[in-house]
Amino acid sequence: MTFRINRRGVLAGGAAALSASALGLPGTAFGQETRLRLMWWGSQPRAERTFEVSNLFMEETPGVTIDGETVGWDDYWPRLATQVAGRNAPDIIQMDYRYIFEYARRGALAQLESYVPDTLNVSDFDQAALDGGSVDGSLYGISLGANSSAMMINMAAFEEAGIEIPDNSLTFDEMKRIGEEITKAGKRQNFYGLSDGSRVEPFFENFLRQRGKALYTEDGQLAFDAEDTREWFQLWADMRESKACVPPDMQALDKNQIETGMVSLGHAAVSYAHSNQLVGYQTINKDPIVMHAYPRVAPDAGGGHYRKPSMFFSVSAQCENPEAAAAYISFFVTDPAAAEILDVERGVPESSAVRESLAPKLDETGRAAVEFIGGLGDLAGPLPPPPPLGAGEIDKMLIRVSEEVAFGQHTPQSGAEAFVAEAESILSRG
Amino acid sequence: MTTIASPASPYVPTRGRLARVLARNGAGYLFLLPWFIGFLGLTAGPALASLYLSFTDFDLLTSPRWIGAANYVRIATADPRFIASMQVTFVYVLLSVPLKLAFALLVAMALNRGMKGLPWYRAIFYLPSLLGTSVAIAVLWRQLFAGNGLVNSFLANFGIEGPSWISNPNYSLYTLVVLSVWQFGSPMIIFLAGLRQIPQDMYEAASLDGASKWRQFWKITLPLLTPVVFFNAVVQTIEAFKAFTPAFIISGGTGGPINSTLFYTLYLYQEAFGFFRMGYASALAWILLVIVALFTAFSFLTARYWVHYDD
Numbered sequence: 001m002t003f004r005i006n007r008r009g010v011l012a013g014g015a016a017a018l019s020a021s022a023l024g025l026p027g028t029a030f031g032q033e034t035r036l037r038l039m040w041w042g043s044q045p046r047a048e049r050t051f052e053v054s055n056l057f058m059e060e061t062p063g064v065t066i067d068g069e070t071v072g073w074d075d076y077w078p079r080l081a082t083q084v085a086g087r088n089a090p091d092i093i094q095m096d097y098r099y100i101f102e103y104a105r106r107g108a109l110a111q112l113e114s115y116v117p118d119t120l121n122v123s124d125f126d127q128a129a130l131d132g133g134s135v136d137g138s139l140y141g142i143s144l145g146a147n148s149s150a151m152m153i154n155m156a157a158f159e160e161a162g163i164e165i166p167d168n169s170l171t172f173d174e175m176k177r178i179g180e181e182i183t184k185a186g187k188r189q190n191f192y193g194l195s196d197g198s199r200v201e202p203f204f205e206n207f208l209r210q211r212g213k214a215l216y217t218e219d220g221q222l223a224f225d226a227e228d229t230r231e232w233f234q235l236w237a238d239m240r241e242s243k244a245c246v247p248p249d250m251q252a253l254d255k256n257q258i259e260t261g262m263v264s265l266g267h268a269a270v271s272y273a274h275s276n277q278l279v280g281y282q283t284i285n286k287d288p289i290v291m292h293a294y295p296r297v298a299p300d301a302g303g304g305h306y307r308k309p310s311m312f313f314s315v316s317a318q319c320e321n322p323e324a325a326a327a328y329i330s331f332f333v334t335d336p337a338a339a340e341i342l343d344v345e346r347g348v349p350e351s352s353a354v355r356e357s358l359a360p361k362l363d364e365t366g367r368a369a370v371e372f373i374g375g376l377g378d379l380a381g382p383l384p385p386p387p388p389l390g391a392g393e394i395d396k397m398l399i400r401v402s403e404e405v406a407f408g409q410h411t412p413q414s415g416a417e418a419f420v421a422e423a424e425s426i427l428s429r430g
Numbered sequence: 431m432t433t434i435a436s437p438a439s440p441y442v443p444t445r446g447r448l449a450r451v452l453a454r455n456g457a458g459y460l461f462l463l464p465w466f467i468g469f470l471g472l473t474a475g476p477a478l479a480s481l482y483l484s485f486t487d488f489d490l491l492t493s494p495r496w497i498g499a500a501n502y503v504r505i506a507t508a509d510p511r512f513i514a515s516m517q518v519t520f521v522y523v524l525l526s527v528p529l530k531l532a533f534a535l536l537v538a539m540a541l542n543r544g545m546k547g548l549p550w551y552r553a554i555f556y557l558p559s560l561l562g563t564s565v566a567i568a569v570l571w572r573q574l575f576a577g578n579g580l581v582n583s584f585l586a587n588f589g590i591e592g593p594s595w596i597s598n599p600n601y602s603l604y605t606l607v608v609l610s611v612w613q614f615g616s617p618m619i620i621f622l623a624g625l626r627q628i629p630q631d632m633y634e635a636a637s638l639d640g641a642s643k644w645r646q647f648w649k650i651t652l653p654l655l656t657p658v659v660f661f662n663a664v665v666q667t668i669e670a671f672k673a674f675t676p677a678f679i680i681s682g683g684t685g686g687p688i689n690s691t692l693f694y695t696l697y698l699y700q701e702a703f704g705f706f707r708m709g710y711a712s713a714l715a716w717i718l719l720v721i722v723a724l725f726t727a728f729s730f731l732t733a734r735y736w737v738h739y740d741d
Binding site: 074081084103108190248252407 | 577578682706
């Protein structure tokens, strides 16, 4: 599904010149009409916010028109790749940590450091945020916010079952018990305590990191073995066995979108997502949603989470007016009015000035998202190296193999062996 | 030297063969031109390009790199998902085509009994085929066959607790077969036309000789209908091999759960647009072309043993 908008902010020339100079833009750069195409993935709440900010930008920057397109995550990457290959790339591209290396190294993205700081104001960004968007020493992506993987909890379902939201000391054993109790309470139809997490790659990664492992090494090899994977599959096999989590034919309805998660479908009290998606979850769900860190593998284990750039804006190397694109991105990440519209739906803003100006205006959901990132404590560890080529395929493969285990076509042992063997073959193929 | 104009085109002086042909059939070729340009530009050109790409390693972002037959070798020797998708596709083709044709024939025969309002019924029965491959119908199917969908609500009235049909690997493919059978409209229309061609006096003669309806069907209707059956079978088989949208929408593009709806075309799509292996996907596409061609050739070769033409 594509939404297209094509509205032009019309303002008197004088006011326009004023606001352009207020933005610190060289007024002459936008002398003639510039059209910029912007493409991003995400849900409906994100689309509304993005269009609103684009309209605001167009009002303040006459002569520049932003055409927005949006699709879901799964459709986004095929579409972007075909457009780049067809020399028809959008000018401003929402980019992910998983793909930024691939696109930058193949020359599909424009280097942005020459626009800093005059057009692109990132002076008060954390260095880590800038590093996350850099490839081989050049800046290719401006982080739109920080997030972390997280659990989404339907608070009403917990209350109905008489269970309190646990604190950050939660372990897998306790989580299993909570899941069982919610299922047993039977307050809702076709309702279970937990979603099946065995297919969720960030959850698996968190589990591995707590065990001192990781998904991938610096040089793009697997940083875990079949035994780690077996324990992971076994853990979830036990959850299914005791009905702490949903049965496999229910979990298979999940298409990796907020809308099809077990919490949104009303099948479970706990889903697995990213912290910035709390805003989307809360928009779609009537019940109050709270966020929680992943459980610990042992009471003293930690370091599974990490704070990462949730997504970037990059500029296409094919863009004819990269300066205007950089100005738009700068407006997007630093303008106070834009920040208020965007909220923390794309993660916690990276600019400290924006964070400060936004803090008093956040609603409860927004505050919760900010506090979650700030309150991870010993649960958070360092940013892992960027995933290698083929990581996206391995992510999809985990879903399939975890289903094979869940439906009984594999034991946790044979499933783990198959998963590791196939992952290695994908990595060697590139 | 005297020139004798050919009787077919008495007014054209002889300049060259080509000129003569053009002058005689020029208007025809002119009318053919739009199709011909479309065929060259949109069908033949890309098809040949994909043949070239099938011998390369091509990831869309960088230029294709020639790797010889490596893609084909890998497909033949080291690709479990190729085998899985082949199995799914063959089960789908072998189940959906005969079921769909049988159902279409059944409905066509029911409609052929000279009932009132026939055009209306024909239109209504044809409707699903018009909507058939659309996204909307696939979404509808997902709603019907989900765990808490309409089908299970209906079954619940009889105390049956149905599974989540579309998200259970044991059933998901069969819901797609049912979806395909439901789109029986176009073979039905063709069957209906075929049934009308059968002379009524044959049935009258058979009735006088005391042949039962059942016997009339096997001895008159079916044999005389075989040309139409043959046509429908070939067309529907090709369609079934090419099926993509229902599986794509219902499985969310994954072919899941567990490869159970991994149609060959869906696997090809994943390799091409999910994992950016355009060269490999092109090789897969050419293998599909060869398989469909073989199936069609087989149908035509065996046709003379079972297809009866009047003349």
